[in-house]
Amino acid sequence: MYKSFDIDNGVVEMNHGGGGRAMRKLIDELFIYYLNNEWLAQGNDGAVVPSHRGNLVITTDAHVVSPLFFPGGDIGSLAVYGTVNDLAVMGAIPYYLAAGFIIEEGFPLAQLARIVESMAHAANRAQIKLVAGDTKIVERGKGDGLFITTTGCGFVAEGIHLSGDQARPGDVVLLSGAIGAHGLAILTQRDPSIFTAPIYSDSAPLNDLTSAMLMSGAELRLMRDPTRGGLAATLNEIAQQSHVGIFLNEESIPIPPEVNAACELLGIDPLNIANEGKLVAICAPNDAEKLLSIMRQHPLGQQAMIIGKVVTDENYFVRMQTLFGGQRMVDWLFGEQLPRIC
């Protein structure tokens, strides 16, 4: 396949971004080789794809994770799942993905191929098609290996209105599984000397789980995936959008022991750590148990828990009953504790 393009030993060069023959080669022999489908193959300035019933849902995420490879994933799978999950928690079926690559001159083609292959695998798993792409090359020292910005398009049925402003006092807060693994998977890679056993990212596509939740008929108010800023930021955002308070029960929040241990070592609150394969759902009180049981039947929701409830609070605070019997505020961080986690 790679007759004139040394995938094993070559690196990305400035001329791979020039709009000429070298760029054509990179696109054909690497990107299209792994990602091809009928729409990407159109080869025009835009991909023309079938529309579907309902409203269009659009989301975008720039991915700058460092390092590019980590236990349980890489920037390629993360760039797919991150965007798929933003569509899924809106109640949409993800259909189409676009990806813009910003590559630093000198980046090994073998690593690029590994990442693009990983994207193809992730897109396949999430049942989404990459239909449009773009590649730009920047000079050595003007980037950091590879950045990938993905944009997702999906369609949501007319009757579904999930939104951060829909939580009401009395509603129940559910979490699909244990938190903290993704952020710590990245951190342990940055300084492997501290950690004896790797922590694996929970990075996974949630659209199959959200479909099951929507089909359950439970009165869902909203879903959201607690990425940057962690569960704390996500719940604070919801509280502010809905003008409510949220009261959590620490005991019911699943945190793996290795995440707890690493957090103690690093002095980090697991509630502030980014996840990429978990979701928060808020639903009407009467449907909470039914929804929980549906979630637990799904491989990605086996550890789902009811973690708290929505309350009236004119300050829109998130509070938590701690393991020690007291209460504490769950605030979002002001600063940057964990840079470039996604």
Next chain:
Amino acid sequence: MYKSFDIDNGVVEMNHGGGGRAMRKLIDELFIYYLNNEWLAQGNDGAVVPSHRGNLVITTDAHVVSPLFFPGGDIGSLAVYGTVNDLAVMGAIPYYLAAGFIIEEGFPLAQLARIVESMAHAANRAQIKLVAGDTKIVERGKGDGLFITTTGCGFVAEGIHLSGDQARPGDVVLLSGAIGAHGLAILTQRDPSIFTAPIYSDSAPLNDLTSAMLMSGAELRLMRDPTRGGLAATLNEIAQQSHVGIFLNEESIPIPPEVNAACELLGIDPLNIANEGKLVAICAPNDAEKLLSIMRQHPLGQQAMIIGKVVTDENYFVRMQTLFGGQRMVDWLFGEQLPRIC
């Protein structure tokens, strides 16, 4: 407005990307301040927007132009027009834009505000709404000020099938105006000492022009905007996709005198230079004059010309009758002549 956020003297810091309060501030007080609309204001993980009739068209472009500001535009306006034009040449009406920002730590907030304001102005001019965005911050030395990846969504009527593989021998090739200005506007900024008078980028949204062309009823085969690689790359791509040759008449290709002069000085062929407010159209021979007159009635098509025709050529070559009476090949470049022009 900017009580606690020093837009005039402040810089972007790592904590503006952390998912906490600082990021919320940057988003609310800068991005939403300039770009707000009912869909962006939803503040959820994805924007839910109305669908329209016809097929969905999706396109994406990473923008890494250097310098960020140049005569006639900046990375903000370019990121809007570049994506709008990719939708327009597919025959689509552009509706929605998503933008992912990758910002280097230390980037001046005042420059960021100027660029976001420019995006807002460009989006307004192109009648497109920015409905989804994302911001990531990378450490000093790991980026180059600012990269913006924009993704556009539009809808194209069912009956319209413009594609690079639709050109047929006998068809006529039209160009909407003079070429070379955008690429040279960037180049002259990089080394202002060489050039006494600035050359202004032709960067502009083409969707109003393409609407007029589509409504003319002319039998259009395809449209394409000659960006990276210039007119030469665009025509070679079309020739390969359609399995035809293209024969150009150099005399009829409009090139501004200042572009010609700068190209001679730099040893660059104007046919290889990126444009961002021009389009190539290929149509059935009987409709060429009618289409030309429609294009000339539009402000962005006043200098439109018939520049050549599609011919049978089993090598899919692009050739040109030169001003001196000879013929030459018009090839795309192998390498990178003009890095980071878009």
